[in-house]
Amino acid sequence: MTKTASSKVRDPLELGGSVWLRSGTETLGGSARIALLAAIRDTGSITAAAKSVGMSYKGAWDAVDAMNNLAGESLVSSASGGRGGGGTTLTPAALRLIETYRAVEREHRKFLERAGAAIESFAHDWQLIGRLGMKTSARNQLAGKVTKVTRGAVNDEIELGLPGGQAIVAVVTHESTQTLGLKEGSDAFALIKASWVMLMEDTNAKLSARNQLRGTVAGVTKGAVNAEVSLSLDGGTTITAIITNQSADTLGLAQGQKAVAVIKASSVIIGVND
Known part of the structure; x- marks a missing residue:
């Protein structure tokens, strides 16, 4: 028997959120761009990295260019062959950025878990809000x-x-x-x-x-x-x-x-x- 909307069981409400890195008023990146950097680190290739995170090749390079510009220093460097070939590596600054983001993300997740557990009747209050x-x-x-x-x-x-x-x-x-x-x-x-x-x-x-x-x-x-x-x-x-x-x-x-x-x-x- 098909369930109607009136019999649908809702999952309990939980706090959620995302971490974004900013440079002034510009967004340097969030989880998607950090995931791209991590994929470049792991594969050594923009093409393979873009494919692994579900991004187009051009979109990946546009993201890399934007991050390089906003960071004020190079985060990604390509060996001989340029965009069409050769290996792609991360600079030490990019590697630090990944680790910093992951650390902040872990603490952010812990904060959300603690906040959600500490708020009594959170679901009711959230509906009221x-x-x-x-x-x-x-x-x-x-x-x-x-x-x-x-x-x-x-x-x-x-x-x-x-x-x-x-x-x-x-x-x-x-x-x-x-x-x-x-x-x-x-x-x-x-x-x-x-x-x-x-x-x-x-x-x-x-x-x-x-x-x-x-x-x-x-x-x-x-x-x-x-x-x-x-x-x-x-x-x-x-x-x-x-x-x-x-x-x-x-x-x-x-x-x-x-x-x-x-x-x-x-x-x-x-x-x-x-």
Whole structure:
């Protein structure tokens, strides 16, 4: 049976990185160029070295010329025959450069291993960093965990549990559920434009809108026509609504007042960190 995206098992997150050598603002080389130098040392031939590291002959010579220029001294020298023949050797400076790079690379690897092991809940924090760096035009970005997936005839209902105990429901296609790997317990976030959020007094009114998030008005900022209202939910989540000034006055919205954010399930976009 073929595995779907929702059943894919992800490998644990680990720290990674590469070492690059620079000369001023120019890059002297990284692992690829050092590997080329090492291959020249081992084979005594540019042609054989280029082949062993998966580089074209011209690309190898261009890299060598660049390294010679940036280093300010010759790293590679050719015996009689030039580029078309003869042996190719490394200068003492190039041999030292390889050893220095390998030593730095070993220490860099040890540092990454120690850092990864020292950071408790690294995978969770890394996902959080990813969310913090996310840019979207939707004003409301609510992170949570999928608490329920209900399959329908055409679309699925995704229930996302928010910090503080409330939940928000979104309607997505079957394809989106599979593509995003949505299942109970998985991390996800809801994107909601502020203009899609309606506000009402905290009553027991019955509405067709699936989402009714209760909170406390944290602030009301009025403009020429519309007002921006921030509603604080339990658990530290804030949801923002854009309504008319007249609506804000009619509801008597003021800081500290209880209110309910009403959002249609079809207005909620679900996303995940890849």
